[in-house]
Amino acid sequence: MPEVLTGRKPVTLQRLRDMRAAGEKIAALTCYDALFAQVLDDARVDCLLVGDSLGMVLQGHGTTLPVTLEQMSYHVRCVARGNRWAWLIGDLPHGSYQQSAEQALASACELMRAGAHMVKLEGGGWTAATVRFLSERGIPVCGHLGLTPQSVHALGGWRVQGRDAQEAGLLLQHARELQEAGAAMLVLELVPSGLAAQVSAELDIPVLGIGAGPRCSGQVLVLHDVLGLQTVRTPRFVRNFMEDAGQIEKAVQAYVRAVKNGRFPEEGVHTY
Numbered sequence: 001m002p003e004v005l006t007g008r009k010p011v012t013l014q015r016l017r018d019m020r021a022a023g024e025k026i027a028a029l030t031c032y033d034a035l036f037a038q039v040l041d042d043a044r045v046d047c048l049l050v051g052d053s054l055g056m057v058l059q060g061h062g063t064t065l066p067v068t069l070e071q072m073s074y075h076v077r078c079v080a081r082g083n084r085w086a087w088l089i090g091d092l093p094h095g096s097y098q099q100s101a102e103q104a105l106a107s108a109c110e111l112m113r114a115g116a117h118m119v120k121l122e123g124g125g126w127t128a129a130t131v132r133f134l135s136e137r138g139i140p141v142c143g144h145l146g147l148t149p150q151s152v153h154a155l156g157g158w159r160v161q162g163r164d165a166q167e168a169g170l171l172l173q174h175a176r177e178l179q180e181a182g183a184a185m186l187v188l189e190l191v192p193s194g195l196a197a198q199v200s201a202e203l204d205i206p207v208l209g210i211g212a213g214p215r216c217s218g219q220v221l222v223l224h225d226v227l228g229l230q231t232v233r234t235p236r237f238v239r240n241f242m243e244d245a246g247q248i249e250k251a252v253q254a255y256v257r258a259v260k261n262g263r264f265p266e267e268g269v270h271t272y
């Protein structure tokens, strides 16, 4: 239905900032195709993330490393066709932004042409200059700290990040630097809930958590995990919303509701 009949407005960066300021939780899910985009959009998911997790979920790889920019661009195009209102974030895949700020800009432009509203890149420290380069050129950028899957081999596995004081301090510093460089959003993955709460409270930008506890501006999960479809052992931060809902549309609605009213994630159950 058109906007005049639904009263629905597209989710914008300003709207996401307002939600953060008002304490309204942001509900995000990964999405890789047009049909699911339509389903999630209808269920009023605020942000759709075309994540490079598709390398593991759709392609059957053991990590996200083999995913290419061309593949990401294809999936962003698919999702953009099915989406109408949600804010669309595209992951820059491994090797598409590390070489230089210029390389990152070219890769980001490819995803923006495909229909992304924002790009996401992993890591702290050196990424600040790249985030600044893209932001100054009108491309909204989302940072990603904590467990950064593209560095899984360097990190020594899918391990919780920021457990000791030194690691926590560095993560907080990286988060500040990303915001200062112009990052408009931040994903925190697999970090202790207290640290995620501290980062979210200190920053002015929306912080989406995945395995980062309930005190973030919002949550993001892999869609297939929410639907109880798992090829690997389910991480503890996941909740299967299909169990009670019994139907995909209802499960997604239940996820949005649980995030909005703060019942997911549950401290001590889905947290570290």
Ligand SMILES: Nc1nc(=O)c2c([nH]1)NC[C@@H]1CN(c3ccc(C(=O)N[C@@H](CCC(=O)O)C(=O)O)cc3)CN21
Pocket: 053, 056, 057, 064, 149, 158, 159, 160, 190, 222, 224, 225, 234, 235, 236, 237
């Ligand atoms: N389906 C799916 N869901 C995801 O959340 C996800 C992907 N794929 N692929 C990319 C990354 C990989 N992720 C993972 C994978 C495994 C754990 C895991 O097993 N974590 C341990 C924590 C170990 C510790 O305590 O340090 C756990 O028990 O949850 C966590 C995140 C998150 N991302």
Ligand SMILES: CC(C)C(=O)C(=O)O
Pocket: 030, 049, 050, 051, 052, 053, 054, 091, 187, 189, 210, 220, 221, 222
């Ligand atoms: C899990 C989220 C944050 C992600 O980066 C992905 O799906 O690739």
Ligand SMILES: [Mg+2]
Pocket: 051, 052, 053, 064, 091, 149
């Ligand atoms: Mg990713």
